Amino acid sequence: MIPPVIHAQEQTTVLTMGSWRVDDIVQMYNFLDYFHLKFPHIRIRFDPTTPPQYDQVLSAQLQGGTAPDLMYLRSYSTSRKLYDSGFLEPLDNMPGLRTSFQASHLQPWQGDDGSVYGVPFIAVSHGIYYNKDLFHHLNVSVPDTWEELLLVARTFAESGVIPFANASGDAWTINEIVMMNILPNFIGGREGRLAYLTGERCLNDQNMINAFQALADLSPFFPKNHALLKYTDSLSLFFRGQAAMWMGGSWDIILFEHEQLPFSWDIFAPPSPEGESPTVVFHPDAGMGLNAASEHKEAAMVFLSWLTSPEAGKLMADLLPGFFPMHSVRPDLNNVHMQSFLDLSADREEDIRFVWDKLRDGEPDGYYLLEHLSLKVLNGRLTPRQAADALQSGLSQWFVPSQTCAH
Numbered sequence: 001m002i003p004p005v006i007h008a009q010e011q012t013t014v015l016t017m018g019s020w021r022v023d024d025i026v027q028m029y030n031f032l033d034y035f036h037l038k039f040p041h042i043r044i045r046f047d048p049t050t051p052p053q054y055d056q057v058l059s060a061q062l063q064g065g066t067a068p069d070l071m072y073l074r075s076y077s078t079s080r081k082l083y084d085s086g087f088l089e090p091l092d093n094m095p096g097l098r099t100s101f102q103a104s105h106l107q108p109w110q111g112d113d114g115s116v117y118g119v120p121f122i123a124v125s126h127g128i129y130y131n132k133d134l135f136h137h138l139n140v141s142v143p144d145t146w147e148e149l150l151l152v153a154r155t156f157a158e159s160g161v162i163p164f165a166n167a168s169g170d171a172w173t174i175n176e177i178v179m180m181n182i183l184p185n186f187i188g189g190r191e192g193r194l195a196y197l198t199g200e201r202c203l204n205d206q207n208m209i210n211a212f213q214a215l216a217d218l219s220p221f222f223p224k225n226h227a228l229l230k231y232t233d234s235l236s237l238f239f240r241g242q243a244a245m246w247m248g249g250s251w252d253i254i255l256f257e258h259e260q261l262p263f264s265w266d267i268f269a270p271p272s273p274e275g276e277s278p279t280v281v282f283h284p285d286a287g288m289g290l291n292a293a294s295e296h297k298e299a300a301m302v303f304l305s306w307l308t309s310p311e312a313g314k315l316m317a318d319l320l321p322g323f324f325p326m327h328s329v330r331p332d333l334n335n336v337h338m339q340s341f342l343d344l345s346a347d348r349e350e351d352i353r354f355v356w357d358k359l360r361d362g363e364p365d366g367y368y369l370l371e372h373l374s375l376k377v378l379n380g381r382l383t384p385r386q387a388a389d390a391l392q393s394g395l396s397q398w399f400v401p402s403q404t405c406a407h
Helices: 022-038 051-064 077-084 103-109 132-137 146-158 171-182 189-198 206-221 231-239 250-259 297-307 310-319 336-343 366-378 384-395
Strands: 013-019 042-048 070-074 119-131 162-164 243-249 265-268 279-290 349-351
Touching: 013 022, 013 051, 013 297, 022 042, 022 297, 022 310, 042 297, 051 070, 051 077, 070 077, 070 297, 077 103, 077 279, 103 119, 103 279, 119 132, 119 171, 119 250, 119 297, 119 336, 146 162, 146 206, 146 243, 162 206, 171 206, 171 243, 171 366, 189 349, 206 366, 206 384, 231 243, 231 250, 243 250, 250 336, 265 336, 279 297, 297 310, 366 384
Parallel strands: 013 042, 013 070, 162 243, 279 349
Antiparallel strands: 070 279, 119 243, 119 265, 119 279
């Protein structure tokens, strides 16, 4: 329930919070109510904007002087541009910030000057949801290697079951929850990704070709006419038990649980090729920032400091299934499916989504370039080598390491 507006005569400071998570209104007010109990002189009004409009709306608000006091910040370049423009308050002097989070989790909200401008708030994980009943019915085991995954997919296809429910009608889903989900296992995880960022590797090397080839190898195992199916359509196929697997993210746990599916389900990690070290995507999704023009910075800093506490991390994990705190000490989780996602990291390396760091800072934006090329490979309009060459050619228009990389 949205809390009532507290009037000035009650000596309470009212803050506004911007976000793109319109699906979390009830959960966020439950979360904020815990803060209100500890700090009754501060109230926070959660005011989200739909995801496609959020970045544009927030930018206009900041330029027009109407932005919220607190705001969700996307990781890396999108929020860094806001900081560089002077819209975000540096948080370096805030107690608890650098002691509660590892440097790697602060870096997505850190300027080139070294200042941190966002408190790490929520992270998401990627994996493969699977229908345990269908796996049991066909006596199929969770695959340990990429080669085994393709054999499993073929087994389901030959039995008349759609192997993967994923569809390409919403292009971002192929980019974020398919291509970026599997890609780390073909390029050597975090170390391989950093090699592209330093120019040690070119973006059309054999590793990247192999990643596009893996996407092409999945194409026959997607639903027929998948280009006509949207995100919700692909989920529906899985929910109806017509597909064995669905590549997705932890943020949909709450939707899966709400559906009360008539079959058992769980998550496994996209496997790496035989002999290669596996990597799972654990991505810093949102930080919490402070409007540099806010009239209530002192109250806002009280809230941001509270976010650094283990108590806040535990509450967030319990009240927002599918989103993970980034505190150095991870809390015990009440939700078994949240724990399943975290367990993927137990014996695997973690890394972020491939293009988020540095590859979105120019034109063409690496995100949309990879999305465009992935769709063409999936639909047979480009070979994996052609796609890798186009990725290298596109980013080398502005990304200096790609211009000087070792061919």
